[in-house]
Amino acid sequence: MNPLYVQIKKRITENLVGGLWHPGQSIPSEIELAHSFNVSQGTVRKAIDELAAESILIRRQGKGTFVASHNEENIQLRFLRLTSSIGNKEKLDNRLISFGKEKASNGLAKTLKINNASTIVSIKRVLTFNQKPLILDLIKVPASSFRGLTPEKIVEKKGSMYRMYESDFGIQMLHAKEKIKAVAANSEVAKILGVKVNSPILSVERISFTYDNSPIEWRLGLCLTENHHYATELE
Amino acid sequence: MNPLYVQIKKRITENLVGGLWHPGQSIPSEIELAHSFNVSQGTVRKAIDELAAESILIRRQGKGTFVASHNEENIQLRFLRLTSSIGNKEKLDNRLISFGKEKASNGLAKTLKINNASTIVSIKRVLTFNQKPLILDLIKVPASSFRGLTPEKIVEKKGSMYRMYESDFGIQMLHAKEKIKAVAANSEVAKILGVKVNSPILSVERISFTYDNSPIEWRLGLCLTENHHYATELE
DNA sequence: GAGTGGTCTAGACCACGGC
DNA sequence: CCGTGGTCTAGACCACTCA
Secondary structure, eight states: OOOHHHHHHHHHHHHHHTTSSOTTSEEOOHHHHHHHHTSOHHHHHHHHHHHHHTTSEEEETTTEEEEOOTTOSSOOOTTOOEEESSOOOOOEEEEEEEEEEEEOOHHHHHHTTOOTTOEEEEEEEEEEETTEEEEEEEEEEEGGGGTTOOHHHHHHTTTOHHHHHHHHHOOOOOEEEEEEEEEEOOHHHHHHHTOOTTOEEEEEEEEEEOGGGOEEEEEEEEEOOSSEEEEEEEO | OOOHHHHHHHHHHHHHHTTSSOTTSEEOOHHHHHHHHTSOHHHHHHHHHHHHHTTSEEEETTTEEEEOOTTOSSOOOTTOOEEESSOOOOOEEEEEEEEEEEEOOHHHHHHTTOOTTOEEEEEEEEEEETTEEEEEEEEEEEGGGGTTOOHHHHHHTTTOHHHHHHHHHOOOOOEEEEEEEEEEOOHHHHHHHTOOTTOEEEEEEEEEEOGGGOEEEEEEEEEOOSSEEEEEEEO
């Protein structure tokens, strides 16, 4: 049998998945949860501690515990690790290049855990900072999870796909795995990003997950790193 | 005033810095620590919890709490994020290219928090996997912290600088920050890594820290990513 | 069986935010 | 002022390791 706090953690997660508590809103207080789950406050605390460490919940002293959201005022683009090397604030923009549906390849179907040849939505877009192209994104998501996804919705949210997934489809990105390589720009990429063919490009392949480690988006980001870098920390 | 458990955490850290407890060895039990610090076991527990989360201590149920070490049997190269894309186990090797002393540039002095033009040890080496060159490392550390560092010591430890820092100099690397870019190979790099000039190369700049966030090593890793990738997770 | 970390409880008090 | 999360305590019991 699992420890009690793990069971509580699971029940809280179920409430989040089930849509009982919504992103940005507060969940019941620790004392209330302790009563409704018939455990001590300390046990609820430990469960919430872990969820907070995973950035699924956010504690605010004196106010309550809140469901994490991509729609927060301050933090936009929670998953964007690319930052300017010279440190100036920059204006982000989003230009859609193509939008269409296609059949998933076997490899993609496997990583997204969907049936072979399922329909997926394929999106190509460019992120620009200060008018200059910076990242070419190729994004693929299962069509079944995103019925009603249109080019207009992408343009509307100005770059933050995850905000849109959350507010328009009730799907929350919680964590992601990335594989990073250095590659040479081919002619198409070079043209879109405005560099010479064979210029070095940072390739960032990402698989994003929602609750219970379900993969929900595959993405390939091709980034210019002349004046920017991908920042990370090791422990 | 800081919370009690933060004070306890600090006192435990001081014992680690002061060399009272050594890497790989166990520290006193929670109950003993609680008595000697005159606090409850729960408070010691919370302090240790945080240190364990930072990979500074390692808990082992039934055995005790241990000081983390780079000399662990299983985990070698704790900070190496580059892995094979095809997933086969590979044999790592280490070839020293150059070893010398020089004056720190102003920029380097600033990042390592040492005086301008202090003496630093500069090391160039290649890591090979399965006989093929994979990473060209340029490493710079303050000479004052590593008196007696010789080329022989580097060759001896076969690649793990951090093991050597720990066992030969009592300096423990705890965490690091990295900046990643894609760059083009210049002629020297191309020659050493065995690729064409202007091939795309993954550039990983790392600053490593010991206790209290003191920087102790600057490193630039130039990696081939044809068959390998840098792996990371986002939360 | 003795000793370690891991879980759980109950209750007290503190620090912060907002009415 | 009240309700929230944050800290601290004391004590009970469980789960694991090793002699």
